[in-house]
Amino acid sequence: MITLYQFGPALGLMDPSPFVVKADLLLKLSGLPYRRERGDMRKAPKGKLPCIDDDGQIVPDSTLIRLHLADKHGITLDAGLSEEQKALAWSVDCMLGEHFYWGIVHERWMVDAYFERGPSVFFKGVPALLRGLVTRLVRRKVRANLQGQGMGRFSVAERLRLLEADVAALSALLGEQRYFMGDTATWIDASVYAFVSSALTDAMGETPSRALMLARPNLVAYAERLRAEFYSG
Secondary structure, eight states, X not given: OEEEEXXXXXXXXXXSOHHHHHHHXXXXXXXXXXXXXXXXXXXXXXXXXXEEEETTEEEESHHHHHHHHHHHHOOOSOTXXXXXXXXXXXXXXXXXXXXXXXXXXXXXXXXXXXXXXXXXXXXXXXXXXXXXXXXXXXXXXXXXXXXXXXXXXSOHHHHHHHHHHHXXXXXXXXXXXXXXXXXXXXXXXXXXXXXXXXXHOOTTOSOHHHHHHHTOHHHHHHHHHHHHHHSOO
């Protein structure tokens, strides 16, 4: 059986990491038996989660997990897609993971009001005498990552405009389809659902990313539909 290593429920989500949710839904769609366990980033390959243990083979990263399912189990989750649709799915996945994600990270980690209602909960297990120091050090590292990636270099208005463009693109591509590519769920639904549902959480209040999603009824309905189908139990 495959073991998926995750952070665990937080912020009103099955996992605060959209990449973990993406990997989880990929495994659901694959039909392979799997279980979830709390992971430890200090022991994980590449120092991050998710990762899976597939009969002793450790695979990090949600995208590499998807490719592993195809290579080892022959499960591509793209049956019926044209080459153009496969290219579009890859482009959307990159937009979400390499662009939209960093907008959410900045919002949650750099804006004090959202941080206090959100990521600050991750530090509750740190001894009180060290909690402030550890929190500052981690936020400083996140800030450096945002500067290196580029999202941290934009103004508030510029970041919002970029996030709005991402959300508008998702909404236009989804249209009124049941799933992102039509009538059948494919691998890209794991990514789209993960990021849309993450942005829609109200655990931190009315964040800019949540407001952008709420302004697109088809994305809200999509998240509700997939949640009911895959996470209602």
